[in-house]
Every structure is written in structure tokens, then in C-alpha cells.
Amino acid sequence: QVQLVESGGGVVQPGRSLRLSCAASGFTFSSYGMHWVRQAPGKGLEWVAVLWYDGSNKFYADSVKGRFTISRDNSENTLYLPLYLQMNSLRAEDTAVYYCVRESSGYLDYWGQGTLVTVSS
Amino acid sequence: EIVLTQSPATLSLSPGERATLSCRASQSVSSFLAWFQQKPGQAPRLLIYDASNRATGIPARFSGSGSGTDFTLTISSLEPEDFAVYYCQQRSNWPLTFGGGTKVEIK
Numbered sequence: 546q547v548q549l550v551e552s553g554g555g556v557v558q559p560g561r562s563l564r565l566s567c568a569a570s571g572f573t574f575s576s577y578g579m580h581w582v583r584q585a586p587g588k589g590l591e592w593v594a595v596l597w598y599d600g601s602n603k604f605y606a607d608s609v610k611g612r613f614t615i616s617r618d619n620s621e622n623t624l625y626l627p628l629y630l631q632m633n634s635l636r637a638e639d640t641a642v643y644y645c646v647r648e649s650s651g652y653l654d655y656w657g658q659g660t661l662v663t664v665s666s
Numbered sequence: 667e668i669v670l671t672q673s674p675a676t677l678s679l680s681p682g683e684r685a686t687l688s689c690r691a692s693q694s695v696s697s698f699l700a701w702f703q704q705k706p707g708q709a710p711r712l713l714i715y716d717a718s719n720r721a722t723g724i725p726a727r728f729s730g731s732g733s734g735t736d737f738t739l740t741i742s743s744l745e746p747e748d749f750a751v752y753y754c755q756q757r758s759n760w761p762l763t764f765g766g767g768t769k770v771e772i773k
Contacts, residue, residue, distance in 0.1 A: 580762075590702075590710065590753055592762040606761050644709055651757050652700050654721065656709035 547571040547655045549645045554660030557635055565660060567628040567645030574626040575599070578648040579617060581630050583641035584659070591641070594630065595648070609639075635664045668692055670754050670765035678773040685741040687768045689754035694734045698758040701730055701739045704767075705750045713752075714739065744770070 553565040567579070581593040594605045594615040603615055614631040628645055642659040649655075669692040679685055689699065697717040702710040712721040714730035717737060727742040741748055749772050754765040 589767050590704075590755070590764040592764065595762075604760050650715075651698070652712060652715040652721075653702075653710075653755070654712050654715075656711070658709055 547647065549647065549655060549657035551643060551645050551657045551660035554643065554662045556663045556665060558666050559636060559664055561635055562631070562633045563635060563662060565630040565632065565643055565645075565662070567630075567657060569626045569628060569645075569647070572647070574617075579615075579628045580646040580648055580653060581615060581628075582644045582646050582653070582656075583639075584644070585638075585641045588641075593643070596628070632662070635662075637664050640664045667761060668695060668756050668759050668763050670756060670763055672752075672754060672765035672768045674768060675766070676769045676771060678771050679744055680773045681744050681746055683744050685739075685744055685748070685770055687739040687741075687752055687770075689732075689737040689739070689765050691735045691737075691756060695756040695758035697733050698756055699730075699732070699737050700755045700757070701728075702753045702755065703748075703750050704753065710753065741770075 548570045550568045557563050578598050580595045583591050583593050596603050596615045612634045616629045618627050640663050642661050644659045645657040646653045647655040671690045673688045699717045701714040703713050704710040713724050713728050718730045729740045731738050751767045751769045753767050
């Protein structure tokens with residue numbers, strides 16, 4: 546079955562960097578677009594970034610453009626294929642649970658359980 | 667950016683009652699609208715896509731309707747497990763955007 550497992554969250558000081566990972570399994574990873582969506586504590590959902598199935602296109606929310614980079618490795622010969630989110634120049638307002646999400650036919654059909662990022666001094 | 671406005675913010679109902687949730691877009695999204703359910707401590711779950719199509723495994727008591735700027739999610743008869751927060755989301759334009767959510771709580 547489809548599994549998405551995020552890791553890499555934690556407490557980080559403002560201005561520092563963090564890289565999130567998402568281990569994907571149970572489907573043909575190279576055939577699907579992948580997204581990151583975040584949710585600040587007690588708040589709603591905010592889309593962050595998308596990466597096309599083949600890595601050819603990326604889009605970002607304005608709130609993270611120039612600071613965050615989404616990437617993937619379709620070539621790794623492992624059981625769990627990775628999606629990444631490199632987050633630089635972190636701000637307090639980036640504090641959130643970050644979800645890795647698969648896109649199917651334009652919709653966000655499978656979500657990981659999320660990893661919490663806390664930006665605080 | 668397309669803004670999605672959900673109403674009401676909170677809906678207080680009893681099990682067995684009908685729930686009607688609204689999502690209004692700031693400009694037309696055609697039928698490119700989805701609904702998600704989120705329970706405390708859990709990831710969102712896709713319920714409805716393309717405004718009216720149930721996702722895999724979603725019970726028939728959930729239905730979606732609408733097009734353009736006005737959409738509705740209806741739960742025909744609330745089950746105990748349906749009390750949760752519901753979000754709409756559009757994929758018509760980048761960036762993808764979500765509504766602010768409607769909390770369906772037990773009355």
C-alpha cells in the first residue's frame with residue numbers, strides 16, 4: 546500500500562536551515578507529482594511546493610519562494626524513494642507540521658503523517 | 667491567488683442529522699475543487715475530487731456539488747466518526763489554495 550513517511554523535523558533557530566525527507570513506497574514514485582503542504586499549530590492547511598513527476602517543473606508558495614527547495618531522486622535503487630524539502634533562512638512563521646503528499650490526476654490523494662518543524666530561539 | 671471562503675466556521679449537529687458545508691471561490695475554479703476531512707492529530711484525507719466525485723473508499727453519505735464559484739459538501743446522515751474539520755481546496759490556478767475549514771462538532 547502507499548506509504549509516505551516524513552522525517553527531519555525538529556527545533557531550529559531563526560535564520561538556520563533544515564532539510565525534510567519523505568520516504569515513499571508502495572507505488573511507482575517516478576510516475577507521480579509530489580507536494581509539501583504545511584499546517585501551523587491550530588491553523589489551516591497551506592500548500593508549500595510541488596515537483597513534477599519527472600522533476601521538470603517546480604512551483605512554490607510566495608511565502609517560501611527563494612528560501613525553500615523541493616527535490617526528488619527517482620534514480621535511487623532503494624526500497625524507499627525520497628522527496629526532499631530544503632528549508633533555508635527559517636522564520637518563526639515557518640513553524641508547522643509539514644506533510645508530504647502524492648498527487649494523482651491533479652488531486653492530493655495520499656498524505657504522510659507529517660513532521661513538526663519549530664523555529665524558535 | 668484564488669481565495670476560498672468556507673462557511674460556517676463551526677457547525678453543531680447531532681449524529682443522524684444532515685450536514686451542509688459551503689465553499690465559495692473568489693473566481694471561477696470550474697470543477698477543480700476537492701474536499702478533505704481532518705481529525706485531530708491526523709493527516710487530511712481526500713473525500714471528494716472534481717467537485718462531485720468520491721475518492722476511493724469514501725462512504726456514499728458524503729456528496730459534493732457545485733461548479734464555478736459555489737460548492738457544497740453534504741453529509742447525508744452524520745456518523746460519530748464524521749465529527750472533524752473539513753477543508754476545500756482548488757487546483758484551477760497556482761498556487762493551490764485551501765479554505766479556512768469548517769469544524770463539524772457534536773451538539
